[in-house]
Amino acid sequence: MTLEATHGRRLKRITVEDIDSLARGAAILGTGGGGDPYVGALLAKQAIEEFGPVELVSVDELPDDAFIVPIAAIGAPTVSVEKLDTVEKLHLTIEKLAASVNRTATHTACLEIGGSNSMLPIVAAAQLGIPLIDGDLIGRAFPEIQMGMAPLYGIQATPMALADEKGNTLVIEAIDSFWAERFARQASIEMGCNAFNSTYAMTGAQARESFVAGSMSFAIAIGDAVANAQHNNLNPCGVLAETLGGRVVHLGKVSDLQRQTTGGFAKGQAMIEGMGPDTGSVLSLHFQNEHLLATRDGTVVTTTPDLIIVVDAESAEPVTTENLRYGQRVCVLTAPSDPRWHTIEGLDLAGPGYFGYGVPSHRWDGTPEEHPEPIGRYRA
Known part of the structure; x- marks a missing residue:
């Protein structure tokens, strides 16, 4: 869902004044995951104050040959509560991944819309002076890297770059997104269960097909709606x-x-x-x-x-x-x-079968799926 569809306007840049609403809305869309929105908001505000507002570009505005390198954190959110993100090395994952394919990143983006993982791309965009895409690759947060729209369009999570707060970096080249997740998860454990990762690098043409467009603006709209309800004594x-x-x-x-x-x-x-x-x-x-x-x-x-x-x-x-x-x-x-x-x-x-819950998929309105859930190659 895009902001145009819900509120009839779209932001052109992200400023400090937008961060609180964005963090709130992204944490809501993140379905409990994506990291602590409060810490992420502080980091994003600091980056904007240091480097200036971040340009926000719609998917439709992307040139076909744009080279997009998304970024997020990988690990257990329970660890990030005690081991706070140190973002001085954040840009390393974008630069390492781009270098591994002899390209330079023209844009960055959220791997998932959720909590701190919607704030870190703002920090990276500010550090590198490149635009941020108004969208993400899921439309919510999911726990595993292969759980994105990109694999549905044949775009794999490889190569992938990881970095920790010490400056250790790693580029993973796997046969597909599932193997990339397995290798990256183990590497992130060695990095203290909290690391940065960049993957699903793609062109502008691919992004127009595989992104969930407008999710950053939609998150801001959600955050604004909740704040307005609180201020006007409505039922938030x-x-x-x-x-x-x-x-x-x-x-x-x-x-x-x-x-x-x-x-x-x-x-x-x-x-x-x-x-x-x-x-x-x-x-x-x-x-x-x-x-x-x-x-x-x-x-x-x-x-x-x-x-x-x-x-x-x-x-x-x-x-x-x-x-x-x-x-x-x-x-x-x-x-x-x-x-x-x-x-x-x-x-x-x-679907729930992937996670081993043993129940059929149900839609948000409580109705079962119209078709049975498939049995895939990989199970948690």
Whole structure:
């Protein structure tokens, strides 16, 4: 969904004044993952103050021969809470990947719209003085690198460049995106479970086909809508559901939480005891960096690839998976993902079966998929 479709305008650059709304909206779209939006917002503001505003370019404006190198963090978000990003070496991944194919990056972009991973590309764009694309490669956040639109169009996550805060760098050349994920995940563990990575380098022509256009502007619009609801004493959760084109699933209090960092991911389950209209019901949330499955009293409510979002019950401020706490009063929402995720190929990459949940895919409105979920080559 683009900002033109929802609000009729589009930003031409990102300034310090845009960052708070962008961070809020990106964390909401990130479905619990993508890193801490607060820390990312501080880094983005600092970069803009040092280097100036970042030019924001729509996918439609890209020249065919533009060379785009996206960037994000890879690792477990629980680690990033204690091991804060040090961005002085951030640009290394873009430069290393571009050099590995004898090109120079003309643009950068978000690998995923979510939390800190929407802020880091702003930092990189400011550092390198190149434009940022108004879009990303997922339309939400997902835990594994191969879970992007690009593989649906034959664009693989290889070569890939990684860097850590010490300046260690690594270029991975794999046979496909799945192997790139496996190698990169192990490398990120050795880098302290929190590293920077660039992958899915592509041309402007390829980006017009494979990007989720307008997601950065849409995130700002979401953040603005929540802030406006707070300021005008409206119902922020209701406004958020309307802005997303989704619905509120559950209102309640976190009554149990199991979470562990394993294999380079934050995995776990949260139980949310119903309040108000949902008193007497319990919602179960399953996550792997991002929220992937929601059941209420044993019945599936919504599943990946659609968005499952947790926000503060009163303010609708996003609550990421690493910041879930016992006793929090939260509102759980769901909203539709990009329709390409509901194709056979999309579900094979990121449906609930991939994560081993053993339930059929359900859309955000609670209805099962029209076609059975396929059994792919790779399973978590």
